[in-house]
Amino acid sequence: RRIRPWLVLACVGVPAVVAIGLLAGTVRDGVLEHRWIAYSLFIGLTLGGAPTLWAMLRPIPARAIVATVISFVGMVVLALVQETQPAATDGGGGLGGLFVAGFAGAAAMVLPGVSGGYLLLVLGQYVAVLDSIDAFKIAVRSGELAAVVEAAWPLAAIGVGVLLGIVLVSNVVRWLLERHRAITLGVLLGLLLGAVAGLWPFRAAVLPEVGSVIRGETIATMSEAEAVELKYRPTAVYTPSGMQLVGAIGLVLAGGLASIMLGRFGREADSDRLGDDPIAPS
Numbered sequence: 001r002r003i004r005p006w007l008v009l010a011c012v013g014v015p016a017v018v019a020i021g022l023l024a025g026t027v028r029d030g031v032l033e034h035r036w037i038a039y040s041l042f043i044g045l046t047l048g049g050a051p052t053l054w055a056m057l058r059p060i061p062a063r064a065i066v067a068t069v070i071s072f073v074g075m076v077v078l079a080l081v082q083e084t085q086p087a088a089t090d091g092g093g094g095l096g097g098l099f100v101a102g103f104a105g106a107a108a109m110v111l112p113g114v115s116g117g118y119l120l121l122v123l124g125q126y127v128a129v130l131d132s133i134d135a136f137k138i139a140v141r142s143g144e145l146a147a148v149v150e151a152a153w154p155l156a157a158i159g160v161g162v163l164l165g166i167v168l169v170s171n172v173v174r175w176l177l178e179r180h181r182a183i184t185l186g187v188l189l190g191l192l193l194g195a196v197a198g199l200w201p202f203r204a205a206v207l208p209e210v211g212s213v214i215r216g217e218t219i220a221t222m223s224e225a226e227a228v229e230l231k232y233r234p235t236a237v238y239t240p241s242g243m244q245l246v247g248a249i250g251l252v253l254a255g256g257l258a259s260i261m262l263g264r265f266g267r268e269a270d271s272d273r274l275g276d277d278p279i280a281p282s
Helices: 004-033 035-047 050-057 062-083 095-110 116-122 126-142 145-179 181-198 222-227 242-274
Strands: 203-205 235-237
Touching (some): 004 126, 035 242, 095 145, 116 126
Antiparallel strands (some): 203 235
């Protein structure tokens, strides 16, 4: 029985690592070049976690509703504040930013229903993480030791963040669920529902204006503006076409269904493994 948790971790972790390694570049390009498709899927995958938290909350006490409303409003306010910032599509970060990204992504793995992808988007590290993974893959293929070592540092920062995130957050969440279950789940539900406010899919990267500052550099000419990489350009809301709107709704539904099915599979696995553990997701 002692080896079973490690087998489960390997069965989940190994395919995940392989998939991330193979698809990092493709997913990054999809987020940058086909934002409405990627973000519509993100919305569906995010909302698909709501039934899991709802089931864990029943019967729903008043304090859980209050916690949900407060955290929901907080997420909406955060999204509105971000809308006023001239942020790029998704900038790159240093080792510290990648460490935080790894920590946040790992934390989301142990928070029922919470989207790790959204946390990375909020931190502006989603594309940066995928860039780091893709750069390491390219360095390995090149066979140059110096390139591999250089590309490994960002992955090391992410990896340390992931390990600490899993260890620390899993214990904190378990403690909170044991002592303040309803409030904790209410906060998580509000965070999940409010996260959608920051995932509006119908935004596109636009050319930075002459005189604007991108990554600490002032754009002096249009040629400099056109040379700015897509991931560093600001974004602007646009009106979607009818086809895009229908497609987005379909992708939201597909993402939500996939998330619900995965959540149901996970609950069944937890039920078989933990029996009647009162703090296990159910």
